[in-house]
Amino acid sequence: MLHERVTTWYLQMHSPQALRPARPLQPEPLLMRAEQPLPMLNRFLYTAVGGHWFWRDRLNWSYARWQAWLDRPELETWVLYVRGTPAGYIELEAQCEGDVEIAYFGLMREFSGQGLGGHLLTRGLQRAWAMPGTRRVWVHTCSLDGPAALANYEARGMQRYHEAVHEQLRPEQADGPWPGWDREDRAQ
Known part of the structure; x- marks a missing residue:
């Protein structure tokens, strides 16, 4: 395990304007809401997207905890598909006083660099503003997330409102999408 200095940025948007x-992407990728709460789907998305970026806080969640998180009317999961393949997702949570948090957002590494992140975030922000009573959309990202995350949020019009720095213990390598991914010969 390594000690690492981690910076967390908090960003917000106060108006859909x-x-x-x-x-725009041509052809436009398909974005669909996962309307059936399904813990294995969200856990798959969480590990497939976040496994390369030290997303670890949900790895030990039980099926029941995932179900309780997902089976709430204030939570929406939207999945981006490219040629029929899940490429990324955005999880939106309506909170008190008109806040909507982008709880999780990202692409699978194989789909980065194609403009899909900007597209997914644009559509996610549009959906967040369409949720009843939205007055603010916010997110936090950190220096352990994908290298384009902060720039994408800012490019879409989100403004930083807070920054925090802390020391964090983390593994030497990210967990990856499944145990042992870093030891396998990916050339096969």
Whole structure:
């Protein structure tokens, strides 16, 4: 385990007019809401997207805990598909006083660098503003997340409102999408 200095940035948007949409993609990828709460789907998305970026806080969640998190009317999961394959997701949580948090957002590493992150975030922000009573959309990201995360949030019009730095203990390598991924010969 390593001690690492981690910076966390908190960003927000107070108006749908602040959104700066990403350039349109042709053909436009399919974005669908996962309307059936399904713990294995969200756990798959969480590990497939976040496994390379030290997302660890939900790894030990039980099926029941995942179900309780997902089976709430204030939570929405939207999955981005490219040529029929899940490429990323955004999880939106309506909170008190008109806040909507982007609880999780990201692409699988194989789909980065194609403009899909900007597209997914644009559509996610549009959906957040369409949720009843939304007055603010917010998110936090950190220096352990994907290298384009902070720039993407800011490019879409989100503004930083807080920054925190702390020491964190983390593994030498990210967990990856499944146990042992870093020891396998990926060339096969």
